[in-house]
Amino acid sequence: MRYKWVVLSNTTIGTLLAFMNNTIVIISLPAIFNGIRINPLSPSAFQYLLWVLMGYSLVTASLLVTLGRLSDMYGRVRLYNLGFLIFTIGSVLLYLTPNTGYLGALEIIIFRLVQAVGGAFLMVNSAALLTDAFPPNERGFALGTNQVAGLAGSLVGLIIGGVLATYDWRYVFLVSVPFGVFGTVWSYLRLREIRRPIREEIDWLGNLTFVVGLTLILLALTYGLAPYGSSPLGWDSPLVLVSFALGFAFLALFPLIETRVKAPMFRLELFRIRMFTAATIATTLRFLAYGSLMIMLTLWLQAIWLPLHGVPYTEAPLWAGIYLIPLMLGFLLTGPVSGWLSDRYGPRLLATLGMVIMGIGFLVLASMPYNFQYWVFAPVIFMIGVGNGMFSSPNTASIMNSVPPQHRGAANGMRTTLQNTAQAISFALAFTIVILAFTNYLPQALANALSSAGATALIPYITRIPPTVALFAAFLGYDPIRTMLSMIPQNIINDTPQQAINTITKLTWFPNAIAPAFMDSLHILFYISSALAFTAAIASALRGQIYIYEEEPQYASK
Known part of the structure; x- marks a missing residue:
């Protein structure tokens, strides 16, 4: 009886570690690139930046189904333990990154990919281990608690990353090592196989x-x-x-x-199970809708709202994380509760209602001006977090309860693969919409703003700078205008009236210049996300009420 709590506590450490690592890296990117002496806004550095941001997700998404099936065949505990070890080794390698410049950036990317392999082992086995250890009437609570740990890790990562990055960029990787060592030792000592691995050919x-x-x-x-x-x-x-x-x-x-x-890698007949199919479709749609929200809200805060309210760009990354706490808090408050309720009353109503709440939240965000009142913004993102929390653990429990025990690893691998792929698609869609809007509208908007400020000599130079420079400058905590001015010949700067330079370098000038183009793209994205969330609600409602594979057929929904 006590063993299930050992599994929950150990998998919770693994989940917290993986999510904390992701947000620490995002919040610390300026310090990391400065530490290895690369200008992250130079054109040649952009691809390195993309790989640091997306490489981890690319590797995990590609490996999850395969690793899930291998875990079914060779033991979930064995491969989960291996995941902790590999993740810890990756963290140590990142701390020890020996070189600087583009070689150092390449080393960081490679070591992050090592981390991703370990993270994939942890991710694909956590839900399966919890499902094995907990009885059907407690799985929603266990999975909800585990997922809340992930959000708590994200929050801790934002704060710790913001603090550690001010001292040394290497510390943002070192902080994962004690968690990894403890989790590795504890998992090897305390976890054991409950179900006998299946013996099949690869x-x-x-x-x-x-x-x-x-x-x-x-x-x-x-x-x-x-x-x-x-x-x-x-x-x-x-x-x-x-x-x-x-x-x-x-x-x-x-x-x-x-x-x-x-002996197929993934048994396609699992999609004949109504609960599994509906819940898997719903979670894929949910990640398509929600996958890019955090980074888009971060851009909104860092590039526009925080500078308009007097926060310097260098401090904006940390404050953006703080102002987004209501989004995580909504999930933290509802995740375990919704899991507990789904254990007793079934997942359909909670998961469906969660997606409806999220869809409404996106519609409200799409109606907000760029210089919003925070007392309006905070409840809206809290509401989206609540909807996310109401959906997540009941939906995951639906998937894990509905499949045969010997296929839980592969089923969870398919679930996490689809959600990670959907998140990557959401990320790509969001940045495509924003970059296209900037390409089409930002040059003219900047030209008009420069002309009004009396800096007409700068128009041919600033309007030629790629929109990604302006976009990622704010995201990485750089002053976009000062960054652009550093790319212009000094004689052109000297010929521009000082009053005009003073005007365009004010903290509020750039946000007001780019806000219309940015918000047009953001509103389009929020409308798309809202439609996807409502579609996820429909898929969720079609799942049936309760289906638990181990139970007798009369417990299955008709």
């Missing part, structure tokens, strides 16, 4: 087809955001087009292979 062809196909698609999503030629985006580059074509071709072969091999 589906090498299915694994290879799925991993290669998904990796190519995720690579295309990543490089689609990088400039190509004279275009601010790379969606029409040969690399992206070929990667998409080959990726979809490999994934089209995957179901054909899986229906013909003796």
Whole structure:
């Protein structure tokens, strides 16, 4: 009886560690790039920045289904323990990054990919271990508590990352090591296999087809955001087009292979289970809607709202995290409660209502002005967090309860793969919409604002600077205008009236200049996210009330 709490506490440490690591890196990017002596706003550095942001998700999404199946075959505890060890080794390597410059950036990316392999082992096995250890009437609570730990880790990461980055960028990686060492030792000493692993051959062809196909698609999503030629985006580059074509071709072969091999990597017949299919579709739609919200709200706060309220760009990353606490708080308050309620009354109403609340929250965000009142903004993002919390643990419990015990690893791998892929698509869609809006409208908006300020000599230079520079300058805590001015010949600066320079370098000038273009794109994104959330609510409502695989057929919903 006590063992289930050992599993919950250990998997909670793993989940907290993984989420804390992600937000620590995001909040500390300016310190990391300064520490390895790279200007993160130079064109050649942009791809390194993309890989630091997206490389971790790319690796985890590509490996989750394969690792889930291997965990079913060789033991979930064994591979979960290995995940803790690999993650800790990756954290130590990141702290020890030996070089600087672009070689140092490449080392950081590679060591983050090592971390991602360990994170994938932890991610794919946590829910399966909890489902094995807890009885059906307690799984929602256990999964909800585990997921709340992830959000708590995100919050802790924002605060710790903001503090540690002021001392030494290496500390943001070192802080994960004690957690990793403790989790590794404890998992090896206390966790044990409850269910006997299944003995089957490895589906090498299915694994290879799925991993290669998904990796190519995720690579295309990543490089689609990088400039190509004279275009601010790379969606029409040969690399992206070929990667998409080959990726979809490999994934089209995957179901054909899986229906013909003796021991498939993923049993497609699981999609015949109504609860599993509806809940999986709902979680994919939810991540499509929600996946880019945090980074878009961060951009909104750092590039526009905080400077308008007197917060310097150097302090904006930390304050953005603080002002987004209501979003996480809504999830923290409702996650375990919704899991507990779903154990007793079923997941359908809670999960469906959660997506409806999230959809309404996105609609309200789409109606807000760029210089909002925080007392209006905070309850709206809190409401979105509440909807997210109401949905998450009941939906995860639905998926894990509905599949045979011997396939829980693969099923959880499919769930996490789809949600990570959906998050990557959401991220790519959001930045595409914003960058296109900046490309189309920002040059003219800046030209008009510069002309009004009396800085007409700067127009040909500032309007030629790529929109990604302006976008990521604020995100990384740099003053965008001062960054742009540093790229202009000094004689042009000297010929510009000092009063005009003083005007455009005021903290409020740049936010007011870019706000219309940024908010137009953000409103489009919020409307799309709202539609996706409402569609997720429909999928959630179609799942049925309760279905638990181990129980007798009369407990299944009709």
